[in-house]
Amino acid sequence: MLAELLDLAPSGVEEVDAGRDIVEYAVYGAPGELPALPDLKAAAGEALVEVSTSEIADDWSERWRAFHQPLVLAPRLTVRPPWEPPGHTEIDLVIDPGQAFGTGAHATTRLCLELILELDANDAAGGSFLDLGCGSGVLAITAAKLGWASVLAVDNDPAALVATRTNAEVNQAAIDIRGLDLRVEPTPGADTVAANLLGPLLLGWAERLAGAPDPPARVIASGLLLAEADRVAAAFTTSGLIELRRRARGEWAVVLLGRG
Numbered sequence: 001m002l003a004e005l006l007d008l009a010p011s012g013v014e015e016v017d018a019g020r021d022i023v024e025y026a027v028y029g030a031p032g033e034l035p036a037l038p039d040l041k042a043a044a045g046e047a048l049v050e051v052s053t054s055e056i057a058d059d060w061s062e063r064w065r066a067f068h069q070p071l072v073l074a075p076r077l078t079v080r081p082p083w084e085p086p087g088h089t090e091i092d093l094v095i096d097p098g099q100a101f102g103t104g105a106h107a108t109t110r111l112c113l114e115l116i117l118e119l120d121a122n123d124a125a126g127g128s129f130l131d132l133g134c135g136s137g138v139l140a141i142t143a144a145k146l147g148w149a150s151v152l153a154v155d156n157d158p159a160a161l162v163a164t165r166t167n168a169e170v171n172q173a174a175i176d177i178r179g180l181d182l183r184v185e186p187t188p189g190a191d192t193v194a195a196n197l198l199g200p201l202l203l204g205w206a207e208r209l210a211g212a213p214d215p216p217a218r219v220i221a222s223g224l225l226l227a228e229a230d231r232v233a234a235a236f237t238t239s240g241l242i243e244l245r246r247r248a249r250g251e252w253a254v255v256l257l258g259r260g
Contacts, residue, residue: 137164
């Protein structure tokens with residue numbers, strides 16, 4: 001859905017938190033430049049996708065910038081767009097939200113970052129990290145800055161790969177970036193996997209992971225509505241992964257799973 005909207009409105013598309021069980025995409029463009037999109041609803045897994053268009057003032061690009069405020073998880077991490085001044089934390093990341101990706105402030109990404117920062121330094125030293133569905137690359141770049149020995153970012157969206165590569169270069173983060181369709185291709189092995197995906201994708205991956213010879217030691221599963229968290233956590237038990245920690249923010253949840 002997101003890739004198709006970007007083809008129609010390259011000026012910008014944004015996922016908006018519209019409440020429980022609803023995913024809303026805001027399509028940006030100057031008056032007269034928006035495509036003729038009908039109001040519609042479509043199912044995406046267990047979520048309902050709503051698409052609608054409305055014109056906003058000529059200064060929409062400045063308003064868009066004002067929307068993307070820095071994310072500060074003091075004292076460890078600041079994630080900011082390039083037009084904001086440097087932060088005063090241990091790690092200061094510059095993430096360009098680009099056409100379709102935020103800077104990490106969405107609840108699902110923020111929850112992932114909080115758990116990544118909570119992992120012991122021993123998890124990073126000498127370990128490998130996989131950002132499964134990397135988007136802007138903020139999780140992978142953070143992992144590289146925290147000292148994971150090898151970091152891989154994968155996504156099936158070409159725009160995400162471009163954004164991740166650009167952001168990695170800006171932040172001087174050494175990460176590997178590859179295209180991958182999680183639904184049909186095997187997942188690369190890693191000690192720690194951050195999977196900020198939708199619930200149905202996580203359930204499908206958990207099912208395939210059950211037959212993997214070497215499942216990850218830790219999985220950070222996000223992109224979950226609160227009502228989905230128990231079911232997704234249970235799905236990973238067939239791979240020997242049990243729930244260790246859970247966080248929630250608004251209607252969203254993240255679960256840290258490990259080998260006990």
